Amino acid sequence: MAEDKKIEYDFAAHERPLFQAWKDAGYFQRSKGFGKHAGESYTIVIPPPNVTGVLHMGHALNDTIQDTCIRRARMRGFQTRWILGTDHAGIATQTKVDKHLAEQGINRREIGREAFIEACQEWRLQYGTTIVNQISMMGCSCDYEDEQFSMSEEFSQAVRKVFVDWYHDDLIYRGKRIVNWCPSCTTAIADDEAEYEDEKGHLWYLRYPLTEPVDGMDYIVVATTRPETMLGDTGVAVSPQDERYKHLIGKTVMLPIVNREIPIFADFYVDKEFGTGCVKVTPAHDPNDYAMGERHDLPRVNIFDETAHVVEGYGDLSGMDRDEAREAVVAKFEEMGLLDHIEDHDHSVMHCYRCHNKLEPWLSEQWFVAVDELKRRAAEVVEDGTIQFFPARWSQVYLDWIANLKDWCISRQLWWGHRIPMFYCDECGWQDASLEDIDTCPACGAKVRQDDDVLDTWFSSQLWPFATQKWAQLGNESPDLVKHYPTQVLSTARDIMGLWVARMVMSSLYCTHQIPFYHVLIHPTVMGADGKPMSKSRGNGVDPVELMKNYGADGMRFGLLMQVTGAQAMRFDYQKIESSRNFANKIRNAARFVMMHLDGYTPGEPKLTTPADMCIFSRLATLIKDVDAAFETYDFGEITRSLYPFFWNEFCDWYIEFSKSRLSADNDPEDRLNCQRNLVFILDQSIRLLHPIMPFVTEEIYQQLPCEKDSPYLIGAVWPDAEDFEKYCNTSAERSIELVCQVISAIRSSRARYGISPKTPLDVVVKANDADVELLNSEKALVESIGAARLSAAADASKPAESSAVLSAGVEVYVCLSGLVDFEAERARLSKERAKVDADVAKLTKKLSNKGFLAKAAPEIIEKDRGKLADLTDRLARIDEQLENL
């Protein structure tokens, strides 16, 4: 039978129309604001997803976080704006399109630059559309009618303006440097884009013959992990502190194979403990060697072409790729008797973060951004707290990154991207950066050419927060910027802290003289269920679209936020998503319950007439405060941990249960109406608090609930104001309900322990103090209906014969069992309980006889413990009494 009920819920069928309704009603556009925050803006720029792929879990989490923030801000009356857009992702897209074309047998070089860019445009339109659709499936309330793109006409103007300005301000310069070169992508990439991977390798010990033997020595031995680069050696370095080689400094060796005479010199960089203490120096193919080469004025011999094949002039080695060349070089050394020996050696090797091929440090002409001035100010705004990180410890990571920053290589030898706006005249040598394309040389009139390279994707991404707001067109007075800048919060995972976050700060401070955002929220990285990064090869990936289909967007959103902590990573947990789906279902059912009991309902102010009313309103007041506080620190885990138990346990499990008898047709109509109004009110406030996280189910309920509508849609409704609810705080009502619940639980517990059906009515006797007795008597109907019992409470009640007892602080609950009790079992249970209470009494007694404790502990703590001890001692006595009675 149960099987029949398991109908698949069609989430999309419920979610899509709501999304469309919001969109049609214009809620995704900038909100106008209302109430006390009406004059304040709250803006978020979405970290633009790359146009290379589809939505992944990282996006799902990050976009949920942003939508949750923006929805709450909208409900609080801020003027909200969530800027949507995508990133052209230069190297990533080019790689994908290359591959895509290759599958059709097309080579990029054959079709040429223009045709290739066209292919990229097609690709980005397709994938850009896909990913924006997926964002909308999540319910994200960003401005879909103002979609940005990092290579749009408008955005390109900004990129160009920044390049030209920075070039003229001497922040951008050109230089021949060692850069990380990807021989597969045939482009330079920035240091931050290189990934180190540990590899098992070898150390080859090579003999370099001395040009003239010294003291009987014919050769020196160098150790290297890359023997093939010896072709480009222009020196051998030793440590200045190394006595072994002191006499060789100034001498020369004859480089084998190429027969070049190269000097032996001393340099502080050399560690005399490593290898033989002699280092072969290849300035053109190693950054450290390059530095040594600069210090000692060594020539740079480039032995590789752009695809890492040996260039002309090296005989049979020419044309070999670097791996072949390595084998060949080692073989030649062996033939010549110059291979001393080989050792195993593990080391880390740089790989391209896109294609994962080994990178080659390669000498080439590139464009750089000088970062010294930029980075100083970018550090200041974090040090002085103008920009705050959440969790705060990430600010140190940011500052460390900034501190280690070196000049940034921004040119890429790609076709897909912002072409560098530099123009050169080959006739007269004129060159300049220009906002407009230039055909003829202003100096000599000859034809000029534009630089072939494009800019690093991050050069454009860094402008995202302000270039999307008409900065290039209208400057810092752009109305968008005046209203919506700085943005409120930037939410991202930590991996692009340096690549993106820090650079946005640097460029924004320079270009707009403002910080780009007040808060940086670093959320945990979503790992697979195995705790490892999600990846195709591991097969531990989870598809958000699939998740939304099976659990609903609300379920996915709540489930993801449930897992958010201050940690660096979170392990994806299906169970959390599943319980969130169940939670959404619970909300739906609770609403259904309320709405099917609204016969004769008329709207009106809530009226709190019972302790249950006062209790749930008091708990609601606390909830609002807790949720607000958790939002202040972006503690989404805490937010869900407040909302979930309130709604499920306090509202559904207790308050709704308490309401049932009041809702029956034969109850006093006025009491019934009060109850209905209170239910509607609590439900109304609950869905407001839940809406930022679970927009769909809450909106669906809002549309049907006859609550007071301050907005046609919940998305535009007013967020509960904690101050307005303070009047409902009522700890004594909370304690009263706690007592009622305790008694009901005690009855249920006895029932369960002795296997008595919930339908069998039981006689229950409660002994308690006068106040509690009064309360229980006033709530008698409640206890009796929920506990299926006949209750009598009295201060001087005594234990009826043949009853089970549940004792708690100040209250004794006796359930008459009329011969159903297994006294042995009851005795055993009581004995066990006695042992526990006895142990607690001993512990507390010891604590309270400790002079140090009495002298130094806070008085209220001591009072609390004394009270606790009195309770426990009392309880112990009563347990003993029970045991005797048995």
Next chain:
RNA sequence: GGUCGAUUGGCGCAGCGGGAGCGCAGGUGCCUUACAAGCACAAGGUCGGGGGUUCAAAUCCCUCAUCGACCACCA
């Protein structure tokens, strides 16, 4: 090599100086007319090891162990 983080019931996690909690799994009993994607009840942990501070430590400090991330990198 440097920095930061983690170690709490079977699993995943919260709590971060004064009574060990949540979700899920597992156990028992319930198709109680909002919900079996549910309800009720019960069980389960000397909070990684050791030391210290404190009247009081899962919580603060030190140390060890294990795991993880980031940065740097020795040819």
